[in-house]
Amino acid sequence: MNQPLKIVFAGTPITAVPALELLASDPEHFQVVAVLTRPDAPQGRGRKLTPSPVKQFAQERGIAVLESNPAEHDFPEVIRATGATCGAVVAYGRILKQPVLDALDQGWFNLHFSLLPQWRGAAPVQRAIWSGEQVSGATVFQLTRGMDEGPIVAQSTVEIGEHETSGELLDRLAHDGSHLLAAALEAVAEGRANPQPQPQGAYEVAQKITSSDAHIRFDVPAFAADRHIRACTPEPGAWCYLHEQADSEGLLLHVLRAQSAASSEHEPPQSLAAGKLMATKKAVWLGTQTEPLELLEVKAAGKKAMKAADWARGARLSDQAYCD
Known part of the structure; x- marks a missing residue:
């Protein structure tokens, strides 16, 4: 019987x-000998240091957690000391330099949430929806020095x-992709993997989406x-400024969910200027360059989502209310 593949999970x-x-x-197939994750980060209003979800899971299962910084010169030795022969990476958030990649005999394999080579980078799911x-889809590839450029498994x-x-x-891809990663690592362990170079060409890069990027425009279709809105939900959160009167100061409004007039069960207004708000008894409409959007769920500043x-x-919106 073959021995299980010893893995460091990042x-x-x-x-x-x-x-x-x-x-x-x-x-039967895998032994996760250690977990590599980002340091505890401040969370919530109290800014209490909180371990990452991966660290929490590892601690619950009794899996060793590596606290060392992968940029430190002795980190390759830390990795070798785990006894692992292979590394698995899913949304780790740090670049592993070549000496670290070389530390494991069978290499490191990354689960990325796009159909590479399209959407290399930090926000592939968000950028795919926005575009x-x-x-x-999901891709398992072998890590190399280039960003998301390694051969595809x-x-x-x-x-x-x-x-x-x-x-x-992203939730769907995380669950579907977990099985893809397991199958790929099993093939690596059995010598059946046949990584193929990524096609050459100009492809979109999935740059991180900032809070500023998430400011909704209404002068578009x-x-x-x-x-x-869908691309920026839930992170970083699509938002706009709500003006309750024509000359009032804007108040922050997050739009959590919306839909086109064609998808609505309510009768949309015939004409609504871009950014103009109109509320009926059962629906809230927001004008765009073309037909209105129906707002389904929002979160006003200091309020709960509703x-x-x-x-x-x-x-109690006035007939002058608008968003920009």
Whole structure:
């Protein structure tokens, strides 16, 4: 009987936990000997130092957690001392330099949430939705010095739902991708893996989306505003300024969910200027360059998330209210 593949798992957010859980739950094929994750970070209003979801899972399962910085010169020796022969990476958030990549005999393999070589970089799921793509997927590739440029071991595809947010799609890909990663690592262990170089060419890079990027524009077609909102939900959160009167100061308003007039069960207004708000008894409409968007869920500054129609009734919006 073959020995299980000894793995160091590098990951940080909740997105990485399904893959770690799957590998740790299959002792016949894998032994996760250590976890490498980002340092504890301040969370919440109290800014209390909190371990990453991956660290929390590792501690619950009794898996060793590496606290060393991978940029330190002796880190390759720390990795070798674990007894691992292979590394698995899912949303770790740090670059592993060549001496670290060389420390494990069978290499490091990354689960990336796009169909590489398209959307290399930090925000592949968000950028795919924002760009209007209808298909996404996951890729397992061998890590090299170039960003997300290593040879591909395995890929899987999924269709992007018409109303799917980046958070919802990322959750699907995290669970589907965990099985893709496990299958790829099993092939590596058995010598069946056949990594193929990525095609050459000019491809979109998935730059990180900042809070400033998430500021919604309404002087664009409704489909573009809808993609923008879905791409930025839940992180960093699509937002705009609400003006309750024509000359009033803007108040922060997060738009958590919206839909096109064509998808609504309510009758949209015939004409609504870009950025103009209009509330009826059952719906809240926001004008764009084309047809209006129906706001479904919002979060006003200092308030809880709520249905847009309920929020509008409480806010008592005037007929001059608009967003920019």
